[in-house]
Amino acid sequence: MTPQTRQLPIPALLAALVAVLACVPALTAAQAGADARRPVPAASTGAAEAPASGTAEPPGVLVSRQLAEFQDLRVGDIVRLATDARGSNARTFRIAGIYEPTPNPARLGQPAREMRLHLPDLLDLTRAPGVPAGTEHVETVTVTLEDPADAARFSADVNARLPGVLAQPATEAAGSAGPFLILERFHLAIAVVTIVAATVFLLALTVMLVDERRETVGILRLIGLPARRILVQILIEGLLVASVGAAFGLALAVASERLINGFFQWRYDTALVFVRITRDVALTCISIAVPLGAAATVLASWALLRRNGLRLARR
Amino acid sequence: MNAVGFAWRSLVRQPARAALGVLGVAAVGALLFDMLLLSQGLVVSMRDILDRTGWDVRVTATDDLPGQGPRVERAADVLRAVRVLAEVRAAVAVRFAQAEVDRAGAEPVQVQFQGVDGAPLWTITVGSDVSRDREIVIDEGLASMLGIRPGGSLVLRASCGSGDESLPPVRLAVSGIADFPFAATSQRNVAGTMATLAAACGGNTGPEANMVLAASAGDPAATAAAIEAAVPAVRAATNEEVLGRIQRAGFSYFQQISAVLTSVTLAFAVLLITVLLTVSVNQRLGEIAALRALGLSRTRVVKDVLAESALIVGVGGACSLPLGWLLAGWLDAILTRIPGLPADLHFFVFEPSALLIHVSLLAATAVIAALYPMRVVSRLPIAATLRNEVLG
Numbered sequence: 001m002t003p004q005t006r007q008l009p010i011p012a013l014l015a016a017l018v019a020v021l022a023c024v025p026a027l028t029a030a031q032a033g034a035d036a037r038r039p040v041p042a043a044s045t046g047a048a049e050a051p052a053s054g055t056a057e058p059p060g061v062l063v064s065r066q067l068a069e070f071q072d073l074r075v076g077d078i079v080r081l082a083t084d085a086r087g088s089n090a091r092t093f094r095i096a097g098i099y100e101p102t103p104n105p106a107r108l109g110q111p112a113r114e115m116r117l118h119l120p121d122l123l124d125l126t127r128a129p130g131v132p133a134g135t136e137h138v139e140t141v142t143v144t145l146e147d148p149a150d151a152a153r154f155s156a157d158v159n160a161r162l163p164g165v166l167a168q169p170a171t172e173a174a175g176s177a178g179p180f181l182i183l184e185r186f187h188l189a190i191a192v193v194t195i196v197a198a199t200v201f202l203l204a205l206t207v208m209l210v211d212e213r214r215e216t217v218g219i220l221r222l223i224g225l226p227a228r229r230i231l232v233q234i235l236i237e238g239l240l241v242a243s244v245g246a247a248f249g250l251a252l253a254v255a256s257e258r259l260i261n262g263f264f265q266w267r268y269d270t271a272l273v274f275v276r277i278t279r280d281v282a283l284t285c286i287s288i289a290v291p292l293g294a295a296a297t298v299l300a301s302w303a304l305l306r307r308n309g310l311r312l313a314r315r
Numbered sequence: 316m317n318a319v320g321f322a323w324r325s326l327v328r329q330p331a332r333a334a335l336g337v338l339g340v341a342a343v344g345a346l347l348f349d350m351l352l353l354s355q356g357l358v359v360s361m362r363d364i365l366d367r368t369g370w371d372v373r374v375t376a377t378d379d380l381p382g383q384g385p386r387v388e389r390a391a392d393v394l395r396a397v398r399v400l401a402e403v404r405a406a407v408a409v410r411f412a413q414a415e416v417d418r419a420g421a422e423p424v425q426v427q428f429q430g431v432d433g434a435p436l437w438t439i440t441v442g443s444d445v446s447r448d449r450e451i452v453i454d455e456g457l458a459s460m461l462g463i464r465p466g467g468s469l470v471l472r473a474s475c476g477s478g479d480e481s482l483p484p485v486r487l488a489v490s491g492i493a494d495f496p497f498a499a500t501s502q503r504n505v506a507g508t509m510a511t512l513a514a515a516c517g518g519n520t521g522p523e524a525n526m527v528l529a530a531s532a533g534d535p536a537a538t539a540a541a542i543e544a545a546v547p548a549v550r551a552a553t554n555e556e557v558l559g560r561i562q563r564a565g566f567s568y569f570q571q572i573s574a575v576l577t578s579v580t581l582a583f584a585v586l587l588i589t590v591l592l593t594v595s596v597n598q599r600l601g602e603i604a605a606l607r608a609l610g611l612s613r614t615r616v617v618k619d620v621l622a623e624s625a626l627i628v629g630v631g632g633a634c635s636l637p638l639g640w641l642l643a644g645w646l647d648a649i650l651t652r653i654p655g656l657p658a659d660l661h662f663f664v665f666e667p668s669a670l671l672i673h674v675s676l677l678a679a680t681a682v683i684a685a686l687y688p689m690r691v692v693s694r695l696p697i698a699a700t701l702r703n704e705v706l707g
Contacts, residue, residue: 023589046580179653186649190346191643197342197580201587208594211332267571 059121060096064271068098068114083126091125103272111269199292206300217304227305234301235294242293246286253277317335336591340584340631341562341638343549347580348639348673356664358558364659365554368496370528371535374542374551380560387549390524396546397529407433408524410512414473426503428473429581430512435467437506441465451507452493461557475516485515500658581680588684592624596688601704617689625686632677
C-alpha cells in the first residue's frame with residue numbers, strides 16, 4: 001500500500017459526526033410519556049358500575065397483567081380477597097379479565113400489582129364494622145364532560161357549589177408530571193453538552209478537511225475562480241454532507257427507538273414509552289445538525305480562502 | 316529528545332488542531348466524569364443520609380419503602396418487643412400526619428407532622444428540643460414563613476385519618492428550630508412527641524406508626540433478623556436493604572442513562588483522537604520516513620504517536636475535571652428540583668473511585684485511539700514513501 005492510498009474518508013466521518021449530532025437530541029429530548037401499549041385483554045369496566053348481583057356466580061374483578069403473572073392467575077379463576085393479611089372477612093371473586101394498567105411515570109420501578117373491583121364490591125369489602133352502607137368516602141370522582149373545553153368552568157362551578165370538595169381539570173390534576181418536567185430539563189441539558197462536544201469535534205474535522213484541500217483550493221484560485229465561488233462550493237458540499245449525516249442520524253435514532261423502549265419496558269415491567277421520535281423532535285434535530293455542519297465547514301474554510309493562491313498552492 | 320518532547324513539538328506545530336483536540340477531549344471528559352458521578356451519586360448520597368441519622372434498621376409493615384406502605388399495627392407493642400432485644404441499642408416509633416398551620420390573613424401552610432415515641436429524629440439548630448407534650452420543633456423555612464422563634468406558638472390542624480375529618484385547631488408551643496434529615500426542599504416540617512400528635516389529631520391516631528427505627532448494638536443484619544423473629548408480622552430492613560428497595564423503585568434509571576452516555580462519550584473520544592492522530596500522521600509520512608531512514612527505530616516512531624495521543628488525552632482529561640465539576644453542579648441543581656426528594660439528597664456525588672475509573676477510561680481511550688495510527692507508522696515503507704514524497 002502506498003502512502004497516497006491511505007487517505008481518510010473525512011467527508012464520511014463528517015457525515016457520521018453530523019449523524020451523531022442529529023441522533024443525540026432525538027434520544028435525549030424524548031421523555032417518559034404515559035402512552036400505553038395495546039392492552040393485553042379486551043376488558044374494561046367503569047369503577048362505579050353495578051355489581052353482578054342476583055346470581056350465584058361471584059362478582060367479577062379485573063387483574064393487572066403484572067399481578068396475574070406474579071400469582072399465575074387466569075381469566076375465570078376464583079380468588080378470595082381480604083383487607084388484611086389474616087384474611088378476615090374475605091370475599092370470593094371471579095377474574096373476569098386481565099388488563100394492562102395505564103402506565104404511571106411516578107411509579108416507575110414498582111410493578112403495578114393491582115385489581116379493579118366494582119365500587120359497591122370494594123366498599124362492601126373495606127367498610128369498617130359499624131359504618132352504615134352509603135356513608136363511606138371515596139378518594140376521587142372522575143367526570144367525563146360532554147364538551148372537554150368546559151373543564152375549567154365546570155370545576156369552578158363544582159368548587160363553588162360543594163364546599164369541602166376540590167374539583168380540578170384532569171390536566172391540572174396531573175401533579176405527578178412535575179418530576180418528569182425536571183427530567184426533561186436534565187435531558188435537554190445533557191443534549192446541549194453533547195452538542196457542544198460534537199461541535200468541537202466537527203470543527204476539528206473540518207479544519208483537517210480544509211487543510212487537506214489546501215493545494216486544490218490554491219490551484220482553483222490560481223486558475224481564476226473567485227473566493228466567493230469556492231466558498232459557495234464548500235458551503236454546498238457542507239450542506240450535502242450535513243444533510244446526509246442528519247438523515248443517517250435520524251434513521252439511527254428511529255432504529256434504536258424500539259430497542260431502547262423495549263429494554264426499559266422490560267427492565268421496569270411497564271408500558272411507558274421512554275423514547276419517541278416525533279415530527280417535532282426530528283425537525284429540531286435537522287434544524288440543529290444541518291446548519292451546524294454547514295457553518296463549521298464554512299468557518300474552517302474562511303481563513304484558508306483569505307490567503308494568497310500561490311501560498312496555498314505552495315508554488 | 317524523548318518521545319514525549321517530540322510529540323509535544325508535533326502538537327505545537329499545529330496549534331489550532333491540537334487545541335480543538337484538547338477542547339474536544341475536555342468536553343467529552345467532563346461529560347464522562349459527570350456520568351461516573353451520577354452512576355452511584357444517588358446511592359452514595361442516600362446512604363450518607365441514612366447513616367447520618369444513626370438508625371440502621373427500619374421496621375415497617377410490608378416490604379414497601381418506609382412511609383409508602385401500610386402502617387405498623389399495634390405500634391406500642393412492636394416498639395416494646397424491639398426494645399427488649401439484646402441486639403437493639405435503641406428504638407423509636409414514628410408517625411407522620413398532614414397538617415395545616417393557620418396564618419393571619421393568608422392561606423394556611425401545609426406541613427408534615429412527625430410524632431415520635433422515643434429519641435428525636437431531628438437536630439436542634441436554635442432553641443431547645445421538646446421536653447413535654449403540646450410542645451413542638453419546626454424547620455427553619457416554616458419559622459421564617461410564620462415569623463416564629465423559639466418561645467412562640469402556632470395554631471395547627473392535623474389529620475391522622477382519611478383526610479375528611481374536620482378537627483378543631485390546636486395551639487402548640489414552639490421550643491426550637493430543627494433540621495430534618497429527610498425533609499424535602501419544598502416541604503415544611505413540624506415535630507413533637509407521639510402524644511402531641513395524638514392531641515393535634517383529636518386522639519384519632521390509632522395504635523399505629525409508619526415505622527419503627529432501631530439502632531443495632533452490633534451487626535444490623537443480625538438485628539433485623541432478630542426483630543423479624545421476635546415480631547413476625549413486621550419487616551425489618553437494614554440501610555443497605557432500604558437502599559436496594561430504593562434502587563429498584565426507580566433510582567436505577569439514572570444508572571442506566573449514565574451507562575448509555577458513558578459509552579457514547581467514550582466512542583466520541585476514540586473517534587476524535589483516532590482521526591486527529593491519523594490525519595496528523597498521514598500529513599507527516601514523508602517526515603516520519605526520513606526519520607526512519609536517519610536511524611530512528613520503528614518502536615521509537617510508534618512511541619511518538621502514542622505519546623502524542625497521551626498528551627492530547629492527558630491535557631484534555633486534566634481540563635475536564637474542573638469543567639466536569641462545574642457541569643455536575645449545574646445538572647445537580649436541575650435534578651434536585653424534583654419535588655418530594657430530601658433536600659440533602661444529591662445526584663452527582665464525588666467518590667475517589669469515580670476519579671480512578673475516569674482516569675483509567677481516558678488512558679484506555681488514548682491507547683485504543685492510537686492503535687490505528689501506530690499501525691500506519693509501524694508498517695510505513697521507507698523507500699517508497701520517500702520516493703513518493705520527492706515525486707509529489
